[in-house]
Amino acid sequence: MKEYLQKYVTLRKHNFRVAVKKAKRAKMCYAFLAPYAILFTLFYILPVCSSIFFSFTYYNILESPRFIGLQNYISLILQDDIFLKGVKNTFMIAVITGPLGYIMSFLFAWLINELPRWIRTIAVVVFYAPSIAGNVFVIFSVFFRGDAYGYVNALLIEMGLIDAPILFLTNPAYMLPICMLVILWMSLGMGFLSFVAGLQGVDRSQYEAGCIDGVKNRWQELWFITLPNMKPMLMFGAVMAITQSFGVCDVTMALCGYPSTDYAARTVVTHLFDYGFSRFEMGYASAIATMLFLVMILCNKAIQSLLRRVGT
Amino acid sequence: MSKKRKEAKREKQPRHVILKRRQPNRSRVGDFFVYFFLLLMAVAMVFPLVYAIESALKPLDELFRFPPSIFAQNPTLDNFSDLFVTMGKSWVTFSRYIFNTVFITVVGTFGHLIVASMGAFVLAKYEFPGGQTFFKLVTVALMFSGYVTSIPNYLIINSLGWIDTYWAIIIPAFAMPTGLFLMKQFMEGLPTSLIEAAKIDGANEWRVFSGIVMPNVKPAWLTLIIFAVQNLWNNKAATFIYSEEKKTLVYALQQIQSGGIARTGQSAAVQVIVMAVPICIFILSESQILETMASSGLKD
Numbered sequence: 001m002k003e004y005l006q007k008y009v010t011l012r013k014h015n016f017r018v019a020v021k022k023a024k025r026a027k028m029c030y031a032f033l034a035p036y037a038i039l040f041t042l043f044y045i046l047p048v049c050s051s052i053f054f055s056f057t058y059y060n061i062l063e064s065p066r067f068i069g070l071q072n073y074i075s076l077i078l079q080d081d082i083f084l085k086g087v088k089n090t091f092m093i094a095v096i097t098g099p100l101g102y103i104m105s106f107l108f109a110w111l112i113n114e115l116p117r118w119i120r121t122i123a124v125v126v127f128y129a130p131s132i133a134g135n136v137f138v139i140f141s142v143f144f145r146g147d148a149y150g151y152v153n154a155l156l157i158e159m160g161l162i163d164a165p166i167l168f169l170t171n172p173a174y175m176l177p178i179c180m181l182v183i184l185w186m187s188l189g190m191g192f193l194s195f196v197a198g199l200q201g202v203d204r205s206q207y208e209a210g211c212i213d214g215v216k217n218r219w220q221e222l223w224f225i226t227l228p229n230m231k232p233m234l235m236f237g238a239v240m241a242i243t244q245s246f247g248v249c250d251v252t253m254a255l256c257g258y259p260s261t262d263y264a265a266r267t268v269v270t271h272l273f274d275y276g277f278s279r280f281e282m283g284y285a286s287a288i289a290t291m292l293f294l295v296m297i298l299c300n301k302a303i304q305s306l307l308r309r310v311g312t
Numbered sequence: 313m314s315k316k317r318k319e320a321k322r323e324k325q326p327r328h329v330i331l332k333r334r335q336p337n338r339s340r341v342g343d344f345f346v347y348f349f350l351l352l353m354a355v356a357m358v359f360p361l362v363y364a365i366e367s368a369l370k371p372l373d374e375l376f377r378f379p380p381s382i383f384a385q386n387p388t389l390d391n392f393s394d395l396f397v398t399m400g401k402s403w404v405t406f407s408r409y410i411f412n413t414v415f416i417t418v419v420g421t422f423g424h425l426i427v428a429s430m431g432a433f434v435l436a437k438y439e440f441p442g443g444q445t446f447f448k449l450v451t452v453a454l455m456f457s458g459y460v461t462s463i464p465n466y467l468i469i470n471s472l473g474w475i476d477t478y479w480a481i482i483i484p485a486f487a488m489p490t491g492l493f494l495m496k497q498f499m500e501g502l503p504t505s506l507i508e509a510a511k512i513d514g515a516n517e518w519r520v521f522s523g524i525v526m527p528n529v530k531p532a533w534l535t536l537i538i539f540a541v542q543n544l545w546n547n548k549a550a551t552f553i554y555s556e557e558k559k560t561l562v563y564a565l566q567q568i569q570s571g572g573i574a575r576t577g578q579s580a581a582v583q584v585i586v587m588a589v590p591i592c593i594f595i596l597s598e599s600q601i602l603e604t605m606a607s608s609g610l611k612d
Contacts, residue, residue, distance in 0.1 A: 132591060
């Protein structure tokens with residue numbers, strides 16, 4: 001046992017020495033990486049670490065942080081009803097818009113892939129534009145306005161489906177579905193572009209080979225040829241979709257107000273903003289952020305291991 | 313003779329059928345339904361955007377007409393000129409908001425481009441201890457959204473004394489992980505022999521980077537630019553910037569929109585300005601962006 005340990009230690013030492021030597025020779029690499037690495041550490045790594053640290057403290061910026069153990073987490077889960085509501089809403093939005101948006105991105109990318117080049121170019125712009133158009137989604141609040149002059153209400157009244165206008169953006173029953181609709185409208189983002197590009201990289205001859213080997217229709221072709229070829233892009237798209245769907249807050253805040261009626265459109269991120277930047281309870285907000293972080297990472301890992309099985 | 317020819321024809325036929333149709337494994341009916349569905353979806357996707365643009369072009373009486381028409385009957389640019397006239401007389405002029413956003417976007421994008429491509433270059437083309445680990449950290453950073461780090465970021469920026477300055481938005485934007493990720497993946501496709509050849513010819517690392525690598529990864533540049541611009545242009549920065557004269561265009565848009573009915577035409581006009589810039593950049597550089605995204609895959 002002791003021998004093993006000694007051998008292990010010498011091996012480690014040796015490896016370390018080799019690494020140091022290599023590092024000395026690669027000084028220029030570090031010089032090139034340094035600006036990015038410093039900024040990345042400062043604005044990504046350090047914040048995550050300090051967020052975990054602050055989540056165990058009571059901190060309001062004015063006083064120095066006071067260690068309170070798990071108190072933040074306990075009160076988040078056991079006492080904060082609004083947080084639980086936010087979790088429920090975020091979860092609903094993520095579970096519905098995440099996969100749907102992801103599938104939509106892939107489906108549209110796949111379908112436009114066979115169009116002639118110039119139509120494809122236009123189609124990519126049409127589908128991608130909503131996600132980069134900034135806060136144009138505010139226009140939906142005109143469509144879904146609560147009085148009889150809101151277009152959707154007017155249309156429904158005209159058709160005789162309802163006789164009084166529905167308060168789409170203030171009635172809790174309608175808020176979430178409308179937000180989801182808007183989020184879906186904007187969900188063809190970076191993942192979609194990745195899919196479009198990846199599909200064009202799939203080797204044509206594989207399809208012909210598949211045809212000779214007995215692939216009968218487009219769905220078999222999709223499952224046996226296209227998807228396995230697209231695995232890296234599928235992973236990237238999934239990461240983008242998950243990150244986006246758990247971070248929903250812009251749409252709900254702009255459409256349903258902040259705070260929204262009866263907190264019906266509150267999401268985890270909105271709750272985070274509420275505690276962080278309105279009440280300045282940084283410790284409590286950090287606890288929310290840490291939980292969100294863990295959920296996002298775990299969800300990403302889970303989806304990735306799931307996606308590895310595609311097409312096999 | 314004719315029999316032989318027939319047989320030969322029959323033999324040829326399966327191959328012939330495959331090669332004749334551009335796409336194997338497709339049925340005409342399926343194609344029709346698929347493209348019909350696609351067309352419907354495209355109309356649905358583009359409708360809000362078209363509506364937004366059209367309402368910016370509508371004169372005031374058409375804006376409030378009910379039932380509304382989608383297309384403006386007498387399109388004017390009055391709303392845009394109104395915007396500059398009324399906002400031009402306010403305490404903070406509208407052009408100032410535009411300047412703020414343009415400044416933040418240009419400086420942030422430029423810095424991000426340089427910093428991220430320098431990092432991506434060594435990560436993609438050299439092996440050194442810690443490089444792979446660092447790249448893994450960057451891919452993990454792709455997996456959570458910026459909201460998670462917003463609180464500590466605020467504290468850090470506060471301790472740096474950047475609150476209420478442009479730097480609070482610009483400097484963190486330099487370190488966006490998507491940019492480095494895309495750049496690195498694209499640079500990996502660059503032949504190593506190119507770099508070696510340049511080195512043999514006596515170029516130092518900086519020359520290799522600026523003279524050989526950067527001109528060859530132009531598609532990745534444009535991709536980086538579009539994502540950075542999209543991010544910075546739409547950045548409200550409400551948590552970092554308090555003074556009115558430093559607020560961004562998106563923030564001003566929100567204020568105009570909350571101005572109510574009287575400002576309907578103007579808010580529609582601002583909306584068009586806000587959305588036009590990222591979309592135009594995207595349209596101009598679309599093919600290059602797609603070229604970059606082809607190497608965007610996340611390998612295990």
